[in-house]
Amino acid sequence: MATEVQNKAAGADADWWRGAVIYQIYPRSFQDTTGDGLGDIKGITQRLPHVASLGVDAIWLSPFFTSPMADMGYDVSDYCNVDPMFGTLADFDEMMVEAHRLGLKVIIDQVISHTSDRHPWFIESRTSRTNPKADWFVWADPKPDGTAPTNWLSIFGGPGWEWDGVRKQYYMHNFLISQPDLNFHNPDVQDAMLDTVKFWLERGVDGFRLDTVNYYFHDKQLRNNPPMVYDTDGAGMETDTNPYSMQNHLYDKTQPENIGFLKRFRALLDSYDDRASVGEVGDGPRSLNTLALYTTGNDKLHMCYTFDLLGPAFSASYIRKVMQTVLDTVVNGWVCWAFSNHDVVRHVTRFIEDPAEQDRVAKLSASLISVLRGSICLYQGEELGLTEAELSFEDLRDPYGIRFWPAFKGRDGCRTPMVWDSKAPHAGFTEGATTWLPVPTEHAARAVDAQEKLADSVLAHYRATFAFRKSHPALVDGDMTFIETNQDLLAFVREKGGEKLLFVFNLTREPQKFTLPSRFGSVMPVDMPGFVSKLENGVVALDTVDVFCARV
CATH class of the missing domain: 2.60.40.1180 (Golgi alpha-mannosidase II)
Known part of the structure; x- marks a missing residue:
């Protein structure tokens, strides 16, 4: 199976990713085929014809690996298997075959800056300071007064260090306590992570979206971050509610050693036909400069995206400022643009000033992103003009939202189930009795079947817009x-x-x-x-x- 899929994926166009339109699928919320209220890989396969009908070039799958799901799959406990809630490796292989049959490339999320605390590597690492994997994670002794080694903070709130009573040391975590950071200064860790990448390359995967790609390395001297007044204009997260934004993150991420690893990663991809990579760069006001550093030349990442267009700013002056910075700094690299994804409030909600303009703003934003220089990521439901779902605290599943409620409502509002059938229970997402997040009534009214009947729908506009883009080579690259x-x-x-x-x-x-x-x-x-x-x-x-x- 692996060889067959790999051969089908191979082709003559090594630059297929340049100017590509990539459709992001959040597997938990796309389509349920088992009735348990959770999306699965068979559901993705079932709905791929809809994705192909949009005229996109590739799909990007958010994590489906084995995980305790403390952070909805971004806490991986086995990089080389499918979590049972999503199906099996055989289901994945079948999905790959169908995607390639429809002319769609497949990009998967590769979450390698950290693991789950239930990953066998971490379970072994915490047993002692002398075991074979003792140095696979970022461990450090406490200060003489027992406090954490540095002032580094977690994005999810609180210190970026957690005490472990067995090793009698702190371990670093940029995210949840249950997501310990890997020590990329250890060559064995790099080798192990590249082996997991090779596993999926051998199954024919066409590319990788690298989560938090600038978080792989930390400062070996464990220096404290200085304070910073953070400019949140256009930022993707609600940073003013989170003290993480009060630091200038000079030492807990974006270290120079990262370049060496990205070159190793690229060399591995280049040993296969027509593979690509897109990195997620979250580096505050330095993000675009980091993007340029990671994509310039042909020996690191193929492209990156930042949070610069994932915030509330929707003005000509702001978009020009961002785009001009890219044109000035990204010499021969490449950028991937997005207005929405699984981490931010849906852009129609961010951009509209009056509910009556929902469709017009949805259409214009599609037209705008389709003619910017770069590749494009669109997020499931964006083609329907969906707004952010209003959820109660009791409905939340996102640990980030639960931690900062009510100042920040989290990311669940953009992760509600995809709507397919306006008349079916749960809008056709599942035949089960419940869904993992509620399906808003206003979303069901905008389901695929309802928009298919309308020549002037947002869905029809997306299809026409991407056809327009492909018909003009100047818009692609x-x-x-x-x-x-x-x-x-x-x-x-x-x-x-x-x-x-x-x-x-x-x-x-x-x-x-x-x-x-x-x-x-x-x-x-x-x-x-x-x-x-x-x-x-x-x-x-x-x-x-x-x-x-x-x-x-």
Whole structure:
């Protein structure tokens, strides 16, 4: 099976990832086939035709590995198996075959900065200071007064260290106490993690999304982080509720040794045909610079994404600032853009100012991200224009949300089950009596079957928009140049070969006019799906939340 799948995955296009549209699937919430209220791999296989119908190039699966599920699978106890709640390795192989049959590449989440405290490696490591895996995790002695070795904090609240009474040492955890950090300064740890990557490469996986890719190494001298006033503009998390944001994280992540490991990782991928990698970079105001460092050249990651477009900012000035920084700093690397994922409030909720504009904002955001320079990740349900679900405290399953409630409601609101059938119980997600998170009534009304019947639905717009993107090579990997404007408009040109396209986005809630630069001469308006702007005597009239496109 592994060889067959691998051969099917191999092809002549080693750069398939550049400009690709990647659809993120959260397995727990996609489709349940067993009636237990939890999504599974067979459910993914069942629904892949819907994904393929969007015109995307690949799927990205959030973790499905064996796990105690303290952090919904981001706490792995076996990297080379499928958790029984999701199915079996045979189910995974069948899903791979179906995805490749439909022309979809498969990217899986690789969570290697930490394990579960139930992983056999950690169970052995904590037994003594002399066992074979004693140095596989980050252990340190307490200070003379018994306190933690450093002032490092956990993203999930509290200290980033936990006392272990058996070893009589602290171990480091960037996330939950039950997610101990691996010691990547140990070459044996690197080798072991690369072996788990090879396991999935041999099964034909086309790529890897590397969770918290800049968290692999810590400062060997265990120096304290200095304080920092954190600029949260455009940030993905509700950082002002979490003291983690009060530190300048110079020493607990983003260490220079990471480059060496990423080169080893890339060399392994390059030994297989047409494989790719996308890294998640969370590095505060340095994120875009870290992204450039990790993707520039052809010897590290293929591409990365940051949280810069995963926050509340939806203005022309902010998006231009982010994009221009990328154009200036990412010399020959590559970026992957997203407005939503499993960790942040759904972008329609973040961006709308009035519920009545839900569909228009959903459509315009799809049009915008589809013409930015880079690859694209979209999150399940985004193509339906779903908003963030309002959940009660009793419904929460996310440890991060439970920890910071009520100041921050956590990530469960974007993780509710996918809606397929507006008339079926639980919107077609399961035939069981209950679901692991509630299915909002307002989501069910926007289910796939309901939108399939409407020519002007958000779903139809996504399909048309990605078809538009593929029909213009300049949008896949062409150059991007911004146009100066004294208005709150986002204007730029995408260009490749003989194709040159001008875009003007009005993200405001007021009609705007844009005078075409005289250097363009005459232009030919191009109809973008769902939007019709007016051009008269060299002046573009833009409605609220609108876009204009033309050949120049």
